[in-house]
Amino acid sequence: MSRPVLLLEAAGPESGHLARTAAASGHPVHAVTTTEDLTGYSPALHNLLAGTLTTDLANPQQALADTVAYARRINAAAVLTTNEYLTPLAAHTCALLDLPGNDPTTAHAAHDKDAMTTAFRAAGVTAPRTHTLATPAALRTRFLRPGMRLPVVIKPADAAGSQGVTVLASLQDADTAWQHAHTAPGMYAATGGRTVLLQQYIPGREYSVESFTQHSRTTHLAITTKTTTRGTHRAELAHTLPTQLPPALEQAIHQETAKAVRAVGIRNGASHTEVIVTPTGRPYVIETAARIGAGHIGELLHHALGINPWIALLDIALGRPARLTPARHHHATVRFLTSPAAGRLTSVTGLPRPGPDTPLVRLRARLGDPVGPAHTNAGRLGSLIVVSPDARTTAARAAQLLDDIRIEVEPHPA
Known part of the structure; x- marks a missing residue:
């Protein structure tokens, strides 16, 4: 049997694909996680794993020490992740184990958008002007600078999936936008709140x-x-x-x-x-x-x-x-299902059956779940993939399938 592969967090569709691929290639698959009960791991994924390490992924130094020690103990041949929050940990772990990975000295810039701004500027990347905002008041004073005008983007420096992002069109909403970014949810979040950025729209x-x-x-x-x-x-x-x-x-x-x-x-x-x-x-x-x-x-x-x-x-x-x-040279699209209103999901009908041109049909929300308009990627209810040899046929087929789907929501009481 081949040497083990260590995944930094195995929950999620992308990690699941990677875990199954490694196992099918003959590699025992181990995972580093932060919850002992493996919340978010399906029974099939749980059974696939040869071992797990539970560590505090919100503590980078502790997580690095534990991960390196575990990787050495199992003689890991590779360490990798599909989780954006853990890409710096993966880079540092690979460097200490002399495995292929990314540059540990700049790896944080691939997740922390404040550090990314500095790295982009030094490398001459064409990117929006971006500033750090320590307080809501600082958000208002930024507009006194020449060249800054509405709308602007207010976002947390270290979140993902559109969490905490606001396209700010009115200064009256400045405090709300700053607070939305400062308190944005995310994995392994620091308790002191997130760094807030103002970015050119x-x-x-x-x-x-x-x-x-x-x-x-x-x-x-x-x-x-x-x-x-x-x-x-x-x-x-x-x-x-x-x-x-x-x-x-x-x-x-x-x-x-x-x-x-x-x-x-x-x-x-x-x-x-x-x-x-x-x-x-x-x-x-x-x-x-x-x-x-x-x-x-x-x-x-x-x-x-x-x-x-x-x-x-x-x-x-x-x-x-x-x-x-x-x-091959085909075209593929994924379309995400969203709720037409806020309330309780009562019915989803008209979903197509998976087939050659619809290889994925997935409903992630369950009947009875509270739902609402998608303000972040986490608010999507499901997805379907359409594939065909040309772009026009792919778009037409996806539009037809979406038109057949009916999502019923019981509104919240007034």
């Missing part, structure tokens, strides 16, 4: 770039078109890839993405870079993460391009050449 079309890096050489697999809600809070409603753009624009996006990946020290592993292209065709990097894209983006890569991203992640972590050449 960039109007334009939203994309993400899905890339893999090995030995500091980056391959961009696809550009993903992102569809989000509008208004004060933004949640992602759809991902579609690969996106066909004019060659000059695609090259410009790839150039800025490559600079961002280098700036935060990604040397071995996946990256997910969010980009906005302005109406004049200028790409701005909003942020980059040292992980594979969430929201089923890994599955879209697999279905559209024939690339197995989970095998690629495992190969990179084991120091083997990753296979990143597309085996």
Whole structure:
């Protein structure tokens, strides 16, 4: 049997794919977690694991010491994670074990957006102007500076999944926006509150770039078109890839993405870079993460391009050449289900059956659950993936399926 693989937190769809891939390849799979009862681990995933380490993942020094000791004890051949909060821990662990990983000296910049801003500026990445806000009052005084105008983005420095993000259009809402970011929920959150950032609002079309890096050489697999809600809070409603753009624009996006990946020290592993292209065709990097894209983006890569991203992640972590050449040229999209109103979920009908062109149909919410309009990615009720040989057919089929789905909600009493 091959040497063990150690996953830093195995809960979640992406980690589940990675765990199953490693086990199918003959590697015993171990997990580092922060809860003894393995909350969030399905029975199948629980049974797949050869062992677990429980440590305090909110304490970086303790978690690093415990993880390194455990990895040495099981003679781990690879340490990796799909959890954005744990990418710095993965980088430091790999460095101490002399395993393929990212630069530990800059790894925090792939999660902490305040440090990311500094790294982007030093590397010449085209990115929004960003400032730290110590208090709500500081948010107002920022508008006295030349060139700063509404709307702006208020966000926590170290959250993910759109948690705590506000597109601020009125100074009357400044205190609420600051507090929303300061108290945003997240994994392993510090009790003292989160650092709050003010970021220049960039109007334009939203994309993400899905890339893999090995030995500091980056391959961009696809550009993903992102569809989000509008208004004060933004949640992602759809991902579609690969996106066909004019060659000059695609090259410009790839150039800025490559600079961002280098700036935060990604040397071995996946990256997910969010980009906005302005109406004049200028790409701005909003942020980059040292992980594979969430929201089923890994599955879209697999279905559209024939690339197995989970095998690629495992190969990179084991120091083997990753296979990143597309085996097919299809199009894939994921559409997320959202609630039409706040209340209690009473019925979901019209869901399609999984099939060749709909390989995933997933309802994560349960009847009776409290639901509401999606203000963050956590507010989505479910998802479905559609695949076909061309972009137009994929979009039409997804629209038809969504039109057939009925979501019924019993409103909250007035």
